[in-house]
Amino acid sequence: MSGKEIRRSMPLFPIGTVMQLTELSARQIRYYEEHQLISPARTDGNRRLFSLNDIDSLLEIKDLIDQGVNMAGIKQLFLVKQQQSNVLEQQAEKAKQDLTDEQLRNLLRHELQQAGRFNRSSLRQGDMSRFFH
Amino acid sequence: MSGKEIRRSMPLFPIGTVMQLTELSARQIRYYEEHQLISPARTDGNRRLFSLNDIDSLLEIKDLIDQGVNMAGIKQLFLVKQQQSNVLEQQAEKAKQDLTDEQLRNLLRHELQQAGRFNRSSLRQGDMSRFFH
DNA sequence: AATCCTATGTGAGGTTTTCTAACATAGTTT
DNA sequence: AAACTATGTTAGAAAACCTCACATAGGATT
Numbered sequence: 001m002s003g004k005e006i007r008r009s010m011p012l013f014p015i016g017t018v019m020q021l022t023e024l025s026a027r028q029i030r031y032y033e034e035h036q037l038i039s040p041a042r043t044d045g046n047r048r049l050f051s052l053n054d055i056d057s058l059l060e061i062k063d064l065i066d067q068g069v070n071m072a073g074i075k076q077l078f079l080v081k082q083q084q085s086n087v088l089e090q091q092a093e094k095a096k097q098d099l100t101d102e103q104l105r106n107l108l109r110h111e112l113q114q115a116g117r118f119n120r121s122s123l124r125q126g127d128m129s130r131f132f133h
Numbered sequence: 134m135s136g137k138e139i140r141r142s143m144p145l146f147p148i149g150t151v152m153q154l155t156e157l158s159a160r161q162i163r164y165y166e167e168h169q170l171i172s173p174a175r176t177d178g179n180r181r182l183f184s185l186n187d188i189d190s191l192l193e194i195k196d197l198i199d200q201g202v203n204m205a206g207i208k209q210l211f212l213v214k215q216q217q218s219n220v221l222e223q224q225a226e227k228a229k230q231d232l233t234d235e236q237l238r239n240l241l242r243h244e245l246q247q248a249g250r251f252n253r254s255s256l257r258q259g260d261m262s263r264f265f266h
Numbered sequence: 267a268a269t270c271c272t273a274t275g276t277g278a279g280g281t282t283t284t285c286t287a288a289c290a291t292a293g294t295t296t
Numbered sequence: 297a298a299a300c301t302a303t304g305t306t307a308g309a310a311a312a313c314c315t316c317a318c319a320t321a322g323g324a325t326t
Contacts, residue, residue: 010287012150014312016176021145026284028301030261045311047284070301147283149312159313160274178282180313203272 011041011049016051022058032061035071037078144174144182151183155191165194168204170211 015026022029032038033048038057040048050058057078064074148159155162163172166181171190173181183191190211197207 012146012154014147014150015148017145017182025303027305030285031302041313045284046286047311049150065302147312148314158274160276163314176280176282178313179315199274224280 002014006050013050013055015048015050018055020059021055022062024058024062029058032058032071037061037071037074052117141185144184146183146188148181148183151188151191154188155195157191162191164250165191165204168193168208170204170207 013021015029018024020028021024029038033040038050038054038061040050040054043049059073064077069077146154148162150161151162162171165217166173171183171187171194173183173187176182194207197210202210
């Protein structure tokens with residue numbers, strides 16, 4: 001959960017924009033929320049505001065639905081994927097603890113070089129990088 | 134005008150989101166539009182939709198206003214900057230025409246490697262890269 | 267000092283967008 | 297055939313946004 005994730009999770013888009021970006025109907029988007037596949041933020045006035053992550057999820061949902069997966073299946077897939085990334089994160093964390101100071105410096109340097117780029121670790125291919133260069 | 138510019142100019146955000154992102158009032162944003170410092174798109178229902186470029190411009194406007202520059206000054210600055218980038222683009226275009234095929238292949242390869250990253254050529258320092266990693 | 271100008275605040279009245287809730291339905295699944 | 301799933305559609309209400317108009321503080325101009 002570094003800075004970039006905070007940014008990618010910023011609530012920015014109203015449902016109308018998301019409809020166009022994803023080519024999903026409002027009904028579909030709300031239905032997926034109802035089934036807890038996404039959890040868009042709300043304004044004070046109770047209107048949904050979606051993040052880039054939400055849009056990624058919706059595009060992923062759309063793909064899976066096209067492939068015949070139902071709500072339950074998608075939910076499970078999301079769960080697994082989340083666990084996976086948790087495991088990877090933990091491993092990375094653990095690996096760091098085993099490093100020498102020298103190695104750690106190298107690692108940090110490389111991570112810094114990565115900053116400022118898109119680097120989604122998604123199973124999908126064409127995610128939001130389609131919309132922002 | 135490559136693909137990425139199309140993306141950065143996509144109308145996405147309603148004024149409410151832009152207000153929060155820029156900490157400008159709706160009145161201010163509309164006033165700057167009235168003075169043609171920005172030209173946000175409109176929905177079918179006549180609501181403004183702002184792009185990432187619009188938000189960059191607004192942040193730039195805000196900086197300049199803080200520094201005491203008035204509307205006319207900002208307008209001139211924007212004009213100059215646009216001319217500048219036009220010149221740069223022309224130069225780049227001209228340079229390409231003078232290249233050998235070999236050099237051209239190299240150039241294209243490098244440009245492709247750049248794809249998928251943010252690379253604003255703005256005078257400002259902290260632009261939208263603040264919001265998206 | 268009186269006036270004008272610039273940038274912004276505020277409010278009214280109207281329209282668009284979104285909200286929830288309900289009912290409808292074509293395809294599955296049981 | 298009955299039930300379920302995913303989606304469409306509609307209605308009524310509320311939020312967000314629109315334009316236009318008037319107000320005003322602080323600078324600039326006369």
